[in-house]
Amino acid sequence: MFPIKTFVSERRAANLLEQVRWRDGVYFPRCRGESVIRYGSYRVFQRYLCKDCDRTFNDQTGTIFEHSSVALRKWFLAVYTYIRFNTSLRQLDVDIDVSYKTIYRRVQRFLRALDAPRLQLEGPIEIDEFYVKAGLKGRERDQPSRSRGL
Structure with a gap:
């Protein structure tokens, strides 16, 4: 590119x-x-x-560029071409000569940073816990339980 x-x-x-x-x-x-x-x-x-x-x-x-041994100019180029030209990660791997794994992790970190909300919370904050049922655990709705092999 x-x-x-x-x-x-x-x-x-x-x-x-x-x-x-x-x-x-x-x-x-x-x-x-x-x-x-x-x-x-x-x-x-x-x-x-x-x-x-x-x-x-x-x-x-x-x-998002913290603790990266890859040059900053390469990351700027990768982010620009990824957003502007919708370049694939495989193409970025070839263009900036960095491994696919490194490109994938850094681009995911960049996208998470874009989606992260900036919350300004004030005063006391309450967090309640609740249980989410994982599923039927071996029992089908209209059928008998399946064998677990115990």
Whole structure:
């Protein structure tokens, strides 16, 4: 489909992720702390230090691209071609030279992230439990029970 060389470099992909991710300001995804300072770099990504919990993070922390050894520019290309051109996972496997299993897992993670509702719950929350019957367990509705072979 598209050769990777015509796509943006890894640095430009990292800058794009940074612009989109922190358009409302930088914060630590785990503790939501906003007292954050720049703290060097990690590969091509800006690294930050949260002053509230004294932990470091980068632009990929808390995103679907976190903990991926595949280049960010390849994931951008995969997501774009998957959504825009309805490209199959097998074709993406060939185009970006990543295994089918890796492509499948990352695309599923991306689709789950799109479907995830953003709930802002306040006050006490109650959760009640209930039992869902698994089925007839050997008894058919209009017939005698089948043998279990015990």
